[in-house]
Amino acid sequence: MNWKCITNTAFTPLQRRYGVLFYGCWGLTAVFMLLVKFVFLHQHPVGIPAYVLAVVPAVPFVTCIVIAGRYLYRETDEFMRILTTQSMLWGAGITLAVDSTWGFLSIYTGIPPMPFFFNYTIFFICYALAGSILRIKYK
Amino acid sequence: MKNRLKVLRAERNWSQADLAVRLQVSRQSVNAIETGKYDPSLPLAFKLAKIFDSTIEEIFIAE
Numbered sequence: 001m002n003w004k005c006i007t008n009t010a011f012t013p014l015q016r017r018y019g020v021l022f023y024g025c026w027g028l029t030a031v032f033m034l035l036v037k038f039v040f041l042h043q044h045p046v047g048i049p050a051y052v053l054a055v056v057p058a059v060p061f062v063t064c065i066v067i068a069g070r071y072l073y074r075e076t077d078e079f080m081r082i083l084t085t086q087s088m089l090w091g092a093g094i095t096l097a098v099d100s101t102w103g104f105l106s107i108y109t110g111i112p113p114m115p116f117f118f119n120y121t122i123f124f125i126c127y128a129l130a131g132s133i134l135r136i137k138y139k
Numbered sequence: 140m141k142n143r144l145k146v147l148r149a150e151r152n153w154s155q156a157d158l159a160v161r162l163q164v165s166r167q168s169v170n171a172i173e174t175g176k177y178d179p180s181l182p183l184a185f186k187l188a189k190i191f192d193s194t195i196e197e198i199f200i201a202e
Contacts, residue, residue, distance in 0.1 A: 139170070
C-alpha cells in the first residue's frame, strides 16, 4: 500500500482501494490534529466537549490501523502481504527506537519529551519509505 | 532455493506477467520467486506445479 498504488495500474483493484482508504485516513488524521489544536488554542473547550474533541484525531488514526489489518486479511497475494507486513515492521521498529531513545534522553538529560504526534508521523513516513524501497528491491 | 521457473516459462513463451495472471498473484511475486528472493508457500508451490503440469520437486531444487 505505498503511495503509487493509487494511480499505478500495476497494482490490483484491492491494493488501489485500500491505498485510497489508508492514505485518505492518514490525511484526515493530520487535518483533524491541526483543527483540534486550533480549536483548543482559540476556543478553550472544557468538560465533555473537550474530551470528545481530544479523541477526534485518534478516530481516523485507529481506522488506518483497521484498514491495514483488513487489507492484510483480504490480500490473496502472499508476497504482497509479506511486503506490507515488512513495511509496517520497519515503521513500528523505527518509531519505537526513536521513541525510546528520546524517552531516555528526556529522563536523564532533561530535554523536552517528544511530542506524541511524532510517533504517528515517524511511523507513516518510515512505513511509506520502507514500502517504496522494498517494492524497488523486488521490482 | 533454486528453481526452473524461467526455463519453464520460456518453454511456453510466457512472460512473468502471463504467469502472474495464471497464478493470480502480482508480477513482482513471480519475479521474486523466480530470482530466488522469495520461497513460495506450499499451496502456491502446488499451484505452480499444476500450472506447469509437473511436480514441486521438478520446479524447485533444494540447495
